[in-house]
Amino acid sequence: MCLGIELYKKMYLIRKTEETIIKYYPEDEMKTPMHMSMGEEAIVAGVCQSLSHDDQVFGTYRSHALFLAKTGDVCDFFAEMYGKDTARLKGKGGSMHMCAPMSGFMGSSAIVASSIPVALGAAYANKRAGNNKIVATFFGDGATDEGVFWESMNIACLMKIPIIFICEDNEFAVHTPGTERRGYSSLPDIIAKFNCNVLKGVATDVEEIYQTTMEGINLMRKNQMPVFLHFKYYRYLEHVGIFEDFDAGYREKEEFLKWQSIDPVSRQRSNLLSNGYDEKEIENLENEIDLMIKTSIMKAKLSPFCDAEELFREVCR
Ligand SMILES: Cc1ncc(C[n+]2csc(CCOP(=O)(O)OP(=O)(O)O)c2C)c(N)n1
Ligand SMILES: [Mg+2]
Secondary structure, eight states: OOHHHHHHHHHHHHHHHHHHHHGGHHHHOOOOBBOOTOOOHHHHHHHHSSTTTSSSSESSSHHHHHHHHOOOHHHHHHHHHOOTSSSSSTTSSTTOOOOOOGGGGGEESSSTTTTHHHHHHHHHHHHHTTTOOOEEEEEGGGGGSSSSHHHHHHHHHTTTTEEEEEEEESETTTTGGGGGGGSSSSSHHHHHHHEEEEEEETTOHHHHHHHHHHHHHHHHHOOOOOOEEEEOOOOOSSSSSSSTTTTTSSSHHHHHHHHHHOOOHHHHHHHHHHTTTTTHHHHHHHHHHHHHHHHHHHHHHOOOOOHHHHHHTSSSS
């Protein structure tokens, strides 16, 4: 199947899954906080499309999109959101601590920047093993305010570790804009002073993100230097939760409307139509994905919780 369609399918799955969360979350059966990915679908879709199944990704508490782009496993996703025994993590991880190592989704964490050094360790292990695997670590712009981000960048560049750092920059750490947090103006300009391949792109054009990532990977294979990708996007919903928050006073709805007019999912759909794809063909794919989501959520709702003994297995007490 063609690249453009593959990329669209990934993004459509993510968007529709989150729209389904918005529909069912008010029932209060999904007992996990929700840090929604709406607006950032193109970044994870483009990057994950350029990785192989065995390559490894690490994420943050905002990782619905990353999990679905890397694993495609919406059934496991909803089982976990409902906290059910049928989920790989048996409901002990929730939305912020997903993990599917068999598909290369190595983990995500609620502590800002904490998965970056873990990803670096995995990438170093890959280098030592000589297995050619790539590690991609995704984090928000707020994570770059943490010392461990800079320490990890430094070691990765010093030791030529095969890792892609992906900064998903939505301008905010909760409600605080970058201008109130940083003593510099351009993050990519600073990172460019490291021995690193620095690339950036338009975060709503999934094909461009795919090409940019491929270029980064090719450069890394040639010069052994890590890659830093910087993508700006707009978070559509509140920091945590399923609602809009334009009445909170820290950002304007007009800005959202500007970004919405270049929405990554509808943009790719229009691209496909103008590249000769048939409306019916696209609708058929969408219907298949809709059905998969519907089945997954129904299965999750009907599945049992794990028993008390299981609940305490493999967790810290
Ligand atoms: C070490 C640490 N400090 C503070 C927090 C509280 N906190 C949760 S999310 C967040 C903002 C992070 O912003 P960013 O990295 O840009 O991610 P985004 O939510 O925008 O995706 C903060 C400060 C935390 N979870 N961990
Ligand atoms: Mg942010």
